[in-house]
Amino acid sequence: MIICHCNVIDCERIETAVGEALQRMPASCIKPEHVFSECGTKPNCGCCCELMGMIIEDVAADLGQRA
Numbered sequence: 463m464i465i466c467h468c469n470v471i472d473c474e475r476i477e478t479a480v481g482e483a484l485q486r487m488p489a490s491c492i493k494p495e496h497v498f499s500e501c502g503t504k505p506n507c508g509c510c511c512e513l514m515g516m517i518i519e520d521v522a523a524d525l526g527q528r529a
């Protein structure tokens with residue numbers, strides 16, 4: 463499912479980006495801007511950030527990290 467329509471970022475890509483970010487900075491608090499950075503892009507309208515934040519929390523919880 464596409465989460466960010468401006469940048470065509472789907473849920474699976476967000477999950478991958480969170481995993482990659484957590485490997486590099488495990489103690490950090492992952493935010494949507496980290497996902498955009500991992501995807502090599504930037505937010506445009508920002509409409510997806512709230513939902514992206516919820517996905518980040520879920521992925522981080524699954525990985526035993528804090529988001």
Ligand code: FES
Pocket residue numbers: 465466467468469504505506507508509510511
């Ligand atoms: S929908 Fe993600 S920045 Fe616009």
